[in-house]
Amino acid sequence: MGGPARIGPGMLTAGSRPLHFRFDGRELQGLAGDTLASALLANGVLQVGRSFKYHRPRGIVTAGPEEPCALVDVIGLHGREPNVPASTLPLSEGLTAESQNRWPSLRLDVRSLADRLARFLPAGFYYKTFMSPGWAWERLYEPLIRRAAGLGRLSADLEPHADPAETVHDHADVLVVGAGAAGLAAACRLGGAGLRVILAEQDVLCGGGTLLDERWTQWRNALRARLEQLPTVRCLTRTAVLGAYGHGVFGALETLSADESARFGGLRERFRVMRVRRVLLATGVLERLIAFPGNDVPGVMLAGAALRYLRRYGVAAGRRPALFANNDEAYEALFALAAAGVHCAGVIDPRPDSRPAARARALGIPVHGAALVGAVDGRHQVRAVTITELDGRPRFVLEADGLLISGGQLPASALAGQLGATLEWHEGQAAFIPQLAAASGHIAGGARGVCGLAAAAADGDAAACAVAAELGRSAAALDLPPVPADPEATALRPLWEVRGRGKAFVDLQNDVTTDDIRLAVREGYEHLEHMKRYTTFGMATDQGRIGGLVGCAVLAEARGVPLSEVGALRERPFTQPVPFAALAGAEVRGHFRPRRRLALHAWHESAGATFVSAGLWLRPLVYSREPGWAPVLAEARAVRERVGITDVSTLGKIDVQGPDAARFLDLMYANTFSTVAVGRARYGIMLREDGLLLDDGTTSRLAAGHFIITTTTANSAAVLEHLEFHLQSTCAALDVVLTDIADQWAQFAVAGPRAREVVAPLTALDISKEAFPFMAVAETTLAGVPGRLFRISFSGELAYELAVPATEALAVWSALLESGARFDIRPYGLDALNTLRIEKGHITTAELNGNTTAEDLGLQRLLKKQGDFIGRTLAQRAGLNAGERLQLVGVRPAARSARLRNGSQLVSPAAPGMSLGYLTSATPSIEFDGWVGLALLSAGRQRIGERLLARSPVHAEEVEVQILSAHMLDPENTRVRS
Amino acid sequence: MLRIPCPWCGLRDESEFRYRGDAGRPRPAAEAGLDAFNTHVYERDNPRDWHTEWWLHIAGCRRLLRVVRHTLTHEIRSVEAASQPQGAERGR
Amino acid sequence: MWRLLREGLRGQQGWTRAWSKATPRPRYRVLIVGGGGHGLSTAFHLASEHGIRDVAVLERGPIGLGNVGRNTTIIRSNYFHPDNIRFYELSLTLWERLERRLNFNAMVSQRGTLNLFHTEAQRDLFTRRANQMRLLGVDAEAVDTSGIRRLVPLADLDNGRYPVLGGFLQRRGGTVRHDAVAWGYARAASAAGVDIIEHCEVTGLRISGSRVSGVETPGGFIAADTVCLAVAGHSSHLAAMAGLKLPIESHVLQAFVSEPVKPLLDVVLTYGAGHFYISQSDKGGLVFGGAIDGYNTYAQRGTLPMAEEVAAAAMTLLPPLARLKVLRQWGGVMDMSMDGSPIISKTPIEGLVLNGGWCYGGFKAIPAGGLTTAHLIAHGAPHPAAAHLDLGRFAAGRTVDERGVGPSPYLH
Amino acid sequence: MSAPERELPGEAAAGTRCAPVGTDIIELTPFRERTHVLKALAARRGLALPATGWLAITRETLLLCVRPERWLLLTAPAPPGAALAAWRPACAGCAAAIELTAGLTALHLAGPAVREVLARGCRLDLHPEVFVPGSAAATTMAQVSVTLGALPGGWLLLTPSSTAQHLREWLAATARPFGFAPDAMLSVSSLSGERAP
Numbered sequence A: 001m002g003g004p005a006r007i008g009p010g011m012l013t014a015g016s017r018p019l020h021f022r023f024d025g026r027e028l029q030g031l032a033g034d035t036l037a038s039a040l041l042a043n044g045v046l047q048v049g050r051s052f053k054y055h056r057p058r059g060i061v062t063a064g065p066e067e068p069c070a071l072v073d074v075i076g077l078h079g080r081e082p083n084v085p086a087s088t089l090p091l092s093e094g095l096t097a098e099s100q101n102r103w104p105s106l107r108l109d110v111r112s113l114a115d116r117l118a119r120f121l122p123a124g125f126y127y128k129t130f131m132s133p134g135w136a137w138e139r140l141y142e143p144l145i146r147r148a149a150g151l152g153r154l155s156a157d158l159e160p161h162a163d164p165a166e167t168v169h170d171h172a173d174v175l176v177v178g179a180g181a182a183g184l185a186a187a188c189r190l191g192g193a194g195l196r197v198i199l200a201e202q203d204v205l206c207g208g209g210t211l212l213d214e215r216w217t218q219w220r221n222a223l224r225a226r227l228e229q230l231p232t233v234r235c236l237t238r239t240a241v242l243g244a245y246g247h248g249v250f251g252a253l254e255t256l257s258a259d260e261s262a263r264f265g266g267l268r269e270r271f272r273v274m275r276v277r278r279v280l281l282a283t284g285v286l287e288r289l290i291a292f293p294g295n296d297v298p299g300v301m302l303a304g305a306a307l308r309y310l311r312r313y314g315v316a317a318g319r320r321p322a323l324f325a326n327n328d329e330a331y332e333a334l335f336a337l338a339a340a341g342v343h344c345a346g347v348i349d350p351r352p353d354s355r356p357a358a359r360a361r362a363l364g365i366p367v368h369g370a371a372l373v374g375a376v377d378g379r380h381q382v383r384a385v386t387i388t389e390l391d392g393r394p395r396f397v398l399e400a401d402g403l404l405i406s407g408g409q410l411p412a413s414a415l416a417g418q419l420g421a422t423l424e425w426h427e428g429q430a431a432f433i434p435q436l437a438a439a440s441g442h443i444a445g446g447a448r449g450v451c452g453l454a455a456a457a458a459d460g461d462a463a464a465c466a467v468a469a470e471l472g473r474s475a476a477a478l479d480l481p482p483v484p485a486d487p488e489a490t491a492l493r494p495l496w497e498v499r500g501r502g503k504a505f506v507d508l509q510n511d512v513t514t515d516d517i518r519l520a521v522r523e524g525y526e527h528l529e530h531m532k533r534y535t536t537f538g539m540a541t542d543q544g545r546i547g548g549l550v551g552c553a554v555l556a557e558a559r560g561v562p563l564s565e566v567g568a569l570r571e572r573p574f575t576q577p578v579p580f581a582a583l584a585g586a587e588v589r590g591h592f593r594p595r596r597r598l599a600l601h602a603w604h605e606s607a608g609a610t611f612v613s614a615g616l617w618l619r620p621l622v623y624s625r626e627p628g629w630a631p632v633l634a635e636a637r638a639v640r641e642r643v644g645i646t647d648v649s650t651l652g653k654i655d656v657q658g659p660d661a662a663r664f665l666d667l668m669y670a671n672t673f674s675t676v677a678v679g680r681a682r683y684g685i686m687l688r689e690d691g692l693l694l695d696d697g698t699t700s701r702l703a704a705g706h707f708i709i710t711t712t713t714a715n716s717a718a719v720l721e722h723l724e725f726h727l728q729s730t731c732a733a734l735d736v737v738l739t740d741i742a743d744q745w746a747q748f749a750v751a752g753p754r755a756r757e758v759v760a761p762l763t764a765l766d767i768s769k770e771a772f773p774f775m776a777v778a779e780t781t782l783a784g785v786p787g788r789l790f791r792i793s794f795s796g797e798l799a800y801e802l803a804v805p806a807t808e809a810l811a812v813w814s815a816l817l818e819s820g821a822r823f824d825i826r827p828y829g830l831d832a833l834n835t836l837r838i839e840k841g842h843i844t845t846a847e848l849n850g851n852t853t854a855e856d857l858g859l860q861r862l863l864k865k866q867g868d869f870i871g872r873t874l875a876q877r878a879g880l881n882a883g884e885r886l887q888l889v890g891v892r893p894a895a896r897s898a899r900l901r902n903g904s905q906l907v908s909p910a911a912p913g914m915s916l917g918y919l920t921s922a923t924p925s926i927e928f929d930g931w932v933g934l935a936l937l938s939a940g941r942q943r944i945g946e947r948l949l950a951r952s953p954v955h956a957e958e959v960e961v962q963i964l965s966a967h968m969l970d971p972e973n974t975r976v977r978s
Numbered sequence B: 001m002l003r004i005p006c007p008w009c010g011l012r013d014e015s016e017f018r019y020r021g022d023a024g025r026p027r028p029a030a031e032a033g034l035d036a037f038n039t040h041v042y043e044r045d046n047p048r049d050w051h052t053e054w055w056l057h058i059a060g061c062r063r064l065l066r067v068v069r070h071t072l073t074h075e076i077r078s079v080e081a082a083s084q085p086q087g088a089e090r091g092r
Numbered sequence C: 001m002w003r004l005l006r007e008g009l010r011g012q013q014g015w016t017r018a019w020s021k022a023t024p025r026p027r028y029r030v031l032i033v034g035g036g037g038h039g040l041s042t043a044f045h046l047a048s049e050h051g052i053r054d055v056a057v058l059e060r061g062p063i064g065l066g067n068v069g070r071n072t073t074i075i076r077s078n079y080f081h082p083d084n085i086r087f088y089e090l091s092l093t094l095w096e097r098l099e100r101r102l103n104f105n106a107m108v109s110q111r112g113t114l115n116l117f118h119t120e121a122q123r124d125l126f127t128r129r130a131n132q133m134r135l136l137g138v139d140a141e142a143v144d145t146s147g148i149r150r151l152v153p154l155a156d157l158d159n160g161r162y163p164v165l166g167g168f169l170q171r172r173g174g175t176v177r178h179d180a181v182a183w184g185y186a187r188a189a190s191a192a193g194v195d196i197i198e199h200c201e202v203t204g205l206r207i208s209g210s211r212v213s214g215v216e217t218p219g220g221f222i223a224a225d226t227v228c229l230a231v232a233g234h235s236s237h238l239a240a241m242a243g244l245k246l247p248i249e250s251h252v253l254q255a256f257v258s259e260p261v262k263p264l265l266d267v268v269l270t271y272g273a274g275h276f277y278i279s280q281s282d283k284g285g286l287v288f289g290g291a292i293d294g295y296n297t298y299a300q301r302g303t304l305p306m307a308e309e310v311a312a313a314a315m316t317l318l319p320p321l322a323r324l325k326v327l328r329q330w331g332g333v334m335d336m337s338m339d340g341s342p343i344i345s346k347t348p349i350e351g352l353v354l355n356g357g358w359c360y361g362g363f364k365a366i367p368a369g370g371l372t373t374a375h376l377i378a379h380g381a382p383h384p385a386a387a388h389l390d391l392g393r394f395a396a397g398r399t400v401d402e403r404g405v406g407p408s409p410y411l412h
Numbered sequence D: 001m002s003a004p005e006r007e008l009p010g011e012a013a014a015g016t017r018c019a020p021v022g023t024d025i026i027e028l029t030p031f032r033e034r035t036h037v038l039k040a041l042a043a044r045r046g047l048a049l050p051a052t053g054w055l056a057i058t059r060e061t062l063l064l065c066v067r068p069e070r071w072l073l074l075t076a077p078a079p080p081g082a083a084l085a086a087w088r089p090a091c092a093g094c095a096a097a098i099e100l101t102a103g104l105t106a107l108h109l110a111g112p113a114v115r116e117v118l119a120r121g122c123r124l125d126l127h128p129e130v131f132v133p134g135s136a137a138a139t140t141m142a143q144v145s146v147t148l149g150a151l152p153g154g155w156l157l158l159t160p161s162s163t164a165q166h167l168r169e170w171l172a173a174t175a176r177p178f179g180f181a182p183d184a185m186l187s188v189s190s191l192s193g194e195r196a197p
Ligand SMILES: Cc1cc2nc3c(=O)[nH]c(=O)nc-3n(C[C@H](O)[C@H](O)[C@H](O)COP(=O)(O)OP(=O)(O)OC[C@H]3O[C@@H](n4cnc5c(N)ncnc54)[C@H](O)[C@@H]3O)c2cc1C
Pocket: C033, C034, C035, C036, C037, C038, C039, C058, C059, C060, C061, C062, C063, C064, C065, C066, C067, C068, C069, C070, C071, C072, C073, C074, C075, C200, C201, C202, C203, C230, C231, C232, C233, C234, C238, C253, C254, C255, C289, C331, C332, C333, C334, C358, C359, C360, C361, C362, C363, C364, C365
């Protein structure tokens, strides 16, 4: 019997209750406080997955988020969650997990054939093959590759169970990332100086490296107690800082404890957006692996991870493990295991001798100096390791049930890299040390290459003092317990690769070997970023955290250049993968965008309206839940024959006041507003500076220096922004006040031959044809409410628009319905409105599509001849006045029974492949027999009377159409003026 | 991600603003002619360097700001109101 | 293929450089600035179609790490403007033949691009576009919601806010392995005699009279009859060296990739109720992106609000992604033109040719962009498929504005 | 129309309590060089116009300034049009006086968890030493436009009326884990802060 086992109480599991879980169908037991990884190890489970490409058996390599191998699928209530690192997944009662990337079972994986064929599948093999026969890539090879690729399997039901999610915005003076020795010391100092501090720690406990060294317990507890008393310090554990985005913005993910999750209705994680003045990175160090043949066999684990499993969970990585390391720190694992009664098989150290080697020998552990591990025996589990001389000659075979490895430590510089750190090569530590410009942030402790916990604590403190000084605070002296002294260390001996037979991995997840790197160099992919992309090195879920530097070193050697010339992998968010749900927050699905509701929303709803989203607005489309045109046409017919009422409150409304209001509008609109009389409205068009149309609408003059603009619903925000921009730049000299009054006023159109009779009873105003002609405007009382009355028409009928404060909308609307009851007044929705305006040839955003000019839409007479306006000069360009431009026309099918379709292309029967234009809007007609539509047609006004084809090949439709003037209904405007 | 110190509202996220482009292109005089307007509308310095640009604080004070920002480092060197509403006292 | 077997037996020792690392000669007939997709494709087409082999590509870093190496890899030819359809369709047909042309598998995967619509206005626009494509002989089809459900079982078509009403599919659209495009063109161009010169930044353009005579580099002057700028996001920067101002602003577009998972999504999907598009790479990661940041920048990095926004769109359209994890986020600097369409054109400086203004859509155009730029260089006159992409269109009012938002790149 | 007078709720169990505020709102914006005239006019009515980013409370009114040179005046509800009628004539030639009573919805939030709740949608630093009582700001929250004011006994929230329901629903959902209780309508005069912070 060998292999891992629980051998005692751990810091997190001591005395805790047992939990049951399932892994690959096996019922197992762990302890509260365990991670899935520690619980698996406690049960002697070594192999937990298969690798990406070769499907080789893989075990647990680390004890943290940097885990490359031990990723599992977690089977939950709502589906299957892939790629969860067992090393960070807290064990919970009933947890069900499965290994990934294997079929049919973990032990017997059919695709591991790839491993046997590996010599034919070098890095980038797919670029060189699968090309013939021509059809085969997509139909044969690609599906095969895709099925083989990918790690876990995601499956989830579509039910809108919507896991809760939330995003919290945090602010502080200083963000300290990492609560190890350096971070704790820094936070204490900063908090003592009265600064607002967020101390973010991804672990469930604060302490970092101090958690692994019993001598530091007292110091750590003292600092934690001090931090609790500091009112300006917030300590966020289980909170990983994921991204540094500049300007003091950071993204972090907090994983909730079970208790807090329950309090927040099952919320699993909380995304935090932190905005801070300064950042102090105390992210500590990561241990790196060594590339040697068989360095991926289950049972090979980083030494630091073994120490963590022992201290935190009381789990020994093996009952007879060996250690292969080139540095002193790694021996701590051995000593701790030995102290816990584990018999260690021996140490293999490339250094001839070292201080801890002597200590190991004293403990009776054999130490093989000036030696390497040249091979690992065992496929599913380490059985023995071959010890070699430094030159590769075999020395002997050492039996062991696990191999702890350590290639040294390197700063955890993911965030520093995102902040633009420069990397300085440090020969002594054989690592890149990140350096930041002071403006970007500070780094302290192991994260900038400081060795030892005491040194890290001092460094954190010093960095905190510097930050406090930058923020104008003097940091008060702290009365803290003394720190235990750091041991003296023997220098590390850089060791990247042990060459030998068999695969030596630098990327354990993507199965990139040292040979792959050399192949990439031979093929010219020798730049690190080329090598990465060619081999996929460093592109797995762990982003090369533990093997990255090793691969770079192998690359440097293959190229014959120093490592400093090769550099390191580029860091990007996220330091750890983040679930879509957490990143997205709560504003998803039904809450993806807010809903803007009309003041009369409830009324429309009770009247049976079908709503449609128009931007953020919910608008009544038709007052019926039935599909088809019948209800729409009934509404439109009511307008043409009697009277209808519609809610047009979504139109943009802008109040323009001030001595220069008219001058301002004259510049902003292509037509003139200074000549509009008080009490009158005018239809206006606005151009962009490039001469194309921006928007249209009516603008009314209430007083000499007071106008009300209406905009289209779609462009309301853009027009307001356009006006505000020009008012503060181009027209900064003008004295004008712009106010968005869109929500203040509800606005209704009452349209139809009986409109006057419906409106008249509500107002004291004489609204006869003579007294209140087309385009008249008045501020008046409407149904007892102070409002505004406009005589404007979009439908082509006699019509009034009434604007009243939105709070009074229901009262006035009801009054109108009551007044109209004798004419059987009908509310009409957006669809009927559209039918009416198409018949009339009025444009909307379908025609005002950003590519049309005033001339194109037949509005050229509105362009003023005198005076400047936005767009005036460029509207005169040849390209905007060319004869073949698309112009607005009306369209009817030649056969009255035929229907028209928006988006059909207009072609001449002689050249049915050449588009002459297209249909923008179409509707069954009230006034005319059959359908009518509007189109943009090349030289359209000259084609009036022609017959063309309206083709919609995607629907296999073709309709013969007749081209008409766009002013199909009442071209003389007698109705609107009646 | 940018945070722009609005002279009226304080430090605010870029998402509160609407970018309005290069602020170094005043609108030509009414009669300046086609070429002048074509240049104004279409041509850009687009420097990989300091850039003076318009930002409209749409979600806050709705004032137009003239911001000098480096387009490579995103450092913001200065922010000022495009036009000073006369007499307004500075807030925070 | 046979080679792979042979090399398997020989321990992969026989492979040689995909493209040779050249050092610059003092003069070339054509210098191409920028070793991205368009620069390399142009060089390849000059050598292979026009027999012009006295060509060098100057790249300031390693080739292929600009936008060609960081895009979401979508290819399609569904455009509104007929001239644009013709141009991108030319590209699509070239993609279809690419692998055999280059003897390099760039994994052109015509899995289809599906554009969803959520409003009738959007439906009408897409209908118009699809019909225009069909008139030009390009494939496009309408898909109803049940069809969408079959194509994308993950999608929540109701989604509570902007229900999916339907979609349009271009079956011949899809994805291409982006890095392989740069490498494949470099390899083929190099084999045809083109010098590919990496780590050679162009720091100046020498103009004699009204003609360009060569480029300055840290290694010295290199003379040329024709200089072609194909530097994408850095177009303005290079043009300024010749005293030119372009109708271009540089903006960042971001992209994201998730952890790899087993096949989930078999088409390229674009959401219509927000800026969001997504596909699954052959490696298993979901590759996705959104809108441009919308302000001038040369910083190749991502932002948090965009990550949140894009994730929210993903969750809304594809809620089963909830527990899938996003792995990495990055950005690319794009040459946003004033009408959103590219520029393949002579410039006011004789001998200086511009390939740029690619906006967020220039990857799909790499084969046609190279072919038509090479044609322009070789013949001194535009290729018919790219004649509408000249610089003169702006002043003349002949802009090719797909979105109709005008000369405001931050709105494109 | 007028709201039942009600005392500001005390420190009850709910982390967040949300009450509509019954108020008339008009916006006063002076024309060029007329600020002093408006100030004088306001002074005659016992009002001091606060600087940008601040609010001012009197017994009967609340004045907010979140946009330079523009003041939102909240007064007790009167019949429609009355508030404007009280200012428009006096402002003639000196300022734009615009009624926004129906355009904005006012809410009052109180309780120990309000800041926690707001931090889930509002990007501003609402720490009491930063956003001190009397501060006011325009920003966005839950994707909609809001104006926030720190009152002595709680928070004032204004949002365009078309998004008010969205914001109320968002508040209720977000505040639920902290305990949420809707409250009956308050009047402006009850906000005037006889209750110290
Ligand atoms: C995130 C993202 C997603 C995208 N998604 C898509 C998509 O799905 N589909 C699509 O069709 N398009 C997409 N695009 C756009 C597409 O990637 C680009 O339009 C296209 O790659 C640009 O052309 P290129 O390949 O020649 O540019 P690049 O690859 O950027 O090449 C330009 C080269 O010029 C070099 N250079 C610059 N200055 C100098 C100098 N002074 N001297 C020498 N060399 C220089 C650069 O280093 C660079 O290598 C996307 C872009 C991004 C950023």
